[in-house]
Amino acid sequence: MQASVQSGPLDSLEQWDDDVKSRYKEGREEADFRDFSKAPPGVREFYRLNHTHQTHEFAKAKAREYGALTRSKMGIWEAMEYLNTLVDDSDPDTDLSQIEHNLQTAEALRRDGEPRWMILTGLIHDLGKVLWLYGEPQWAVVGDTFPTGCAWSDKIVHHEFFRDNPDAGVAEYQTPEGVYEPGGGISQVAMSWGHDEYLYLVTRDYLPEPAQYIVRYHSFYPAHRERAYGHLMNDRDREMFEWVRKFNPYDLYSKGHAKPDAVALRPYYEELIAEYFPGRIAW
Ligand code: FE
Ligand code: FE
Numbered sequence: 001m002q003a004s005v006q007s008g009p010l011d012s013l014e015q016w017d018d019d020v021k022s023r024y025k026e027g028r029e030e031a032d033f034r035d036f037s038k039a040p041p042g043v044r045e046f047y048r049l050n051h052t053h054q055t056h057e058f059a060k061a062k063a064r065e066y067g068a069l070t071r072s073k074m075g076i077w078e079a080m081e082y083l084n085t086l087v088d089d090s091d092p093d094t095d096l097s098q099i100e101h102n103l104q105t106a107e108a109l110r111r112d113g114e115p116r117w118m119i120l121t122g123l124i125h126d127l128g129k130v131l132w133l134y135g136e137p138q139w140a141v142v143g144d145t146f147p148t149g150c151a152w153s154d155k156i157v158h159h160e161f162f163r164d165n166p167d168a169g170v171a172e173y174q175t176p177e178g179v180y181e182p183g184g185g186i187s188q189v190a191m192s193w194g195h196d197e198y199l200y201l202v203t204r205d206y207l208p209e210p211a212q213y214i215v216r217y218h219s220f221y222p223a224h225r226e227r228a229y230g231h232l233m234n235d236r237d238r239e240m241f242e243w244v245r246k247f248n249p250y251d252l253y254s255k256g257h258a259k260p261d262a263v264a265l266r267p268y269y270e271e272l273i274a275e276y277f278p279g280r281i282a283w
Helices: 014-023 041-053 056-067 076-084 098-111 116-124 127-133 159-164 195-203 209-217 235-253 262-276
Strands: none
Touching (some): 041 159, 076 098, 116 235, 195 209
16 A cells, blocks of 8 residues: 655655664764764755744644544554555665564564563554654654753754744743743643654553653653753653663664564564553554
């Protein structure tokens, strides 16, 4: 099945993932050595659109819209297969399908003896990318996420593009706390809209708390890699973000060249899925 989706500046959604990976080369903690001029123009344009259009109102409106969970009913594996229709044929040799990225992340966690809920989280963490198949633009599906309704940290990649965001003119949104209670917890914060927040809304009733944090904040690089936004967090967040940090290398660096055998692995994962999820859930 070839789904019809919005085109955008990225050749594929994975081009954003690849960009993040090159920014955080394995073992490197700081982003300062990155030469942005080497990023393809499409990637730059992608960040420009993302930073220009992700306003506080937009983030809240999308969370309301999709939070109703009236889009469809799908099982987890079914959603993986649906998402797999997203694989683009522009780069057939090196690009793994979505199912393969999911399986590689999960398999790397499994090899390291991580808990079953975390292996499951590796499997599902990117399923929110079905937003793209629903027709959302790339800048509302992927990208480093950030809080809206308060000042943008200068740790956010391509911070300069926020100058064209309408929220730049809203004084209330331009203080460090913005509309939020200092230290009131990150869950009160309307994050920029994308696949993380959507999947969180879909799966939150079924997953243990650390898994919910991983799903919801795995693209929140300004916090989990750059340590910004500590002033919005509470002690629970700080504890839970250690799981998000633990998860991140599996997301970024588990891409290998050997394709996981989805057919052979499916029975193991169907059993794992069934431990946490009913046959079908609301999306
Ligand atoms: Fe992701
Ligand atoms: Fe991922």
